[in-house]
Amino acid sequence: MTRRKILLSAATVFLTVGLLVAGLWAAGVLGQPAGAGDDARPVAAKHTLGAGNRDLSGRIQPHGNGRPSPATLWVDGCDHNYVNAGDNSNVCVPKVAPGGAPVNCAFLRKSGFGPLKVTGTDTKNLAGTGGTAPRGTTVCAD
């Protein structure tokens, strides 16, 4: 092996090791330099007790890294595809009805709702049996 090859090999080894160390440093494996405080942030204690009812959507375990916790759509339990047809004010057509009753016009009228206007998708099929009303349609009017 010539002296030039030896030098080239040594340089390659140094470069490789250097890149490896830099990569590990960047990945945080070797820790961060003094003054970088993120890795020292306290974390939540590990929970040991059983889970809540996962069938009930709502609160979702956060990422733990500072990013917001995902929130289920319509956290208030309402289906916001509908508004009051009279004045476009917001109402709470429930995602589910008490006792598992179907959320239909009969239930809504019994619960005090007036005519509704579809502002999104008629997810509750309030247009009638088997049908969905297009956006802008007034449903449960009679």
Add this chain to the structure above:
Amino acid sequence: MTGPGKRRRTGRRRVLAALLATAAVQLVAVVVIAPEPAKAVTCAPEEWAGDYFANPALTGPPADSRCDGTIRFDWGETGPGTGGIGGTGYSVRWTRNALFAAGNYTFTATADDGIRVYLDDAPVIDEWRDQGASTFTATRPVAAGTHKVTVEYYQGVGGGLVRAGYSGGGDPGPVPPPPPGGCTGGCQGSWQVLPYQSPVRSVHATVLRTGNVLLVAGSGNDGAAATNNQFVSKVWNPTTGEFVDVPTQEDIFCAGHTQLPDGRILLAGGTLEYPTPTSNYKGLAISYIFDPMTNTYTKIDDMPGGGHWYPSLVNLGDGSVFATGGLNENGSGNVAVEMFDSRKGQWKPFNEVPQTYFYWGLYPNMVLMADGRLFYAGTHTFGNALPNTSGSEIYDIATGTITDVPGLRDIDFRDQGATVLLPPAQAQKVADFGGGNTYSDLGPTSHTDVIDLRQQDPQWTAGPDLPAAKMYVSAVILPDGKVFETGGAKHNYSEYAVHEASMYDPVTNTLTPMPADPLARMYHSESFLLPDGRVASIGNNPATGAFDLGISVYSPWYMSRPRPAITAAAEQFDLGSTQNLAVSGNIGRVTLIRPASVTHQSDPNQRSVDLPITGTGPNISVTVPSNPNIIPAGYYMMFAQDMNGVPSVAKWVHVG
């Protein structure tokens, strides 16, 4: 000597002269410009007194001294910005004398570079060396009483970072005796529906130190009002029935709110956007201070952690306000913890507040414990318990740690149940009443659970069942030492309203049925204590979108009895002070009740603090607790209760 040698010698002389001149200038500069040695500071009991040194060895007089609410600083390479201290070669010594309850305490410190922690001058953590950011913990048994905690820190080169604290501290003091007397007949009280209605959708209610009540709708859950920038607030005088309009610039519907130490009201968060077929409610980061003397809002800085729709605000012993929870400006769960510095009147920078990135949900009911930690009681608005938790936790603000608290029943059915720190606050007992789940077709719970936070490892225990299962429950501390629970529904439709109320006795752990509010009180309803001892209930927003503007008022049994009176007292009660009161009646108990600031049946700061009495007759003395976590600063309603159990009307005093 001639030639080059002489020139070199002359040159050296010039260099020497220049050095001497520079040294002389620096000496003069030091003599003339150096700051006066810092004077010792007097800090509040829960604050740290910090001496800042312009050297890394804590030697000589400090360059500056100041009070720090917490030890949590990421100074980087800029340094603490005090006493002319730069980014390297400095040190700090913090001390605090605090009341401790007996038990094991965990001390935690993170530093770059050296850190030492002492308890009563005995080392607990000693890691005094150059190092990157490193965390150390140590656990020590601590006897009950006052102890001195010292934290020493130095910064060599590079970036500076220090955090230190401990779990525990803060003696609640002895448990006061039970209230005297009590009702023996005709104890039901009565409701009155007022002949006038509220001119505002009262989603938020705050009792002011004037005796008036701030009622806030913002857009009031009316998307059309939000679109048209129609935001409403009114100040209600419950004595005269008058309402005064308060100009409201932004949509503070669904903000959090509480009284500040000076009696003004902090409102934080609000509604950026109503839900659509494809999106959630979105939260605002705005905050306002309401002045009850001028009935005006002043806009202050935004919360640094982003939008909060449904945050909870909790007053801390050092006068600051903790805020967390809710949905952010994108409709996702905001995991930020915010801290309002009441002395500066602004929010602390995000990186100066301990962050765990835990998600506390919407309007989480959190109670300040005697040791300064926060107890999350598991009740909230919407949703269920966070997966992999027992539904109730203790959050240590100083160390940023969270500990599960077991034993709460129906953890996924505590949506809009009531939580109350039972009277007296010194007993450190918390009760949860009822709750449901808006995502479930199942009915709510009737369970009441109680927990004693004075225990080393507190656990919930079963209390008496409510007479009816319900959510949307309000719980109001009365001046006779009882808790009045009222309102609620099985679901948010009028046909499911639960017209039931009962009186909870913390001494006997029993519920006694009481007359029910004639009006339905479901979603967006509140109940709160008035200064004369009555309870007002307001608001009702069923799923149809309607909003009941009726106001009902409950008069407990004592309203029909001869009342004792507080005829004279100081306006200012310092912590730990003894106060003289002139009274009429045979007084057996004096209590301070924090005025309500409630929304969605949630008032995390509701508390009643007993003041031990000495003397009898028309002139008595009371002792104010010295622990600010028992009685956070602010205006309180002071009631004197006679030996028959009948309380006076309130006299307002400022504490802290």
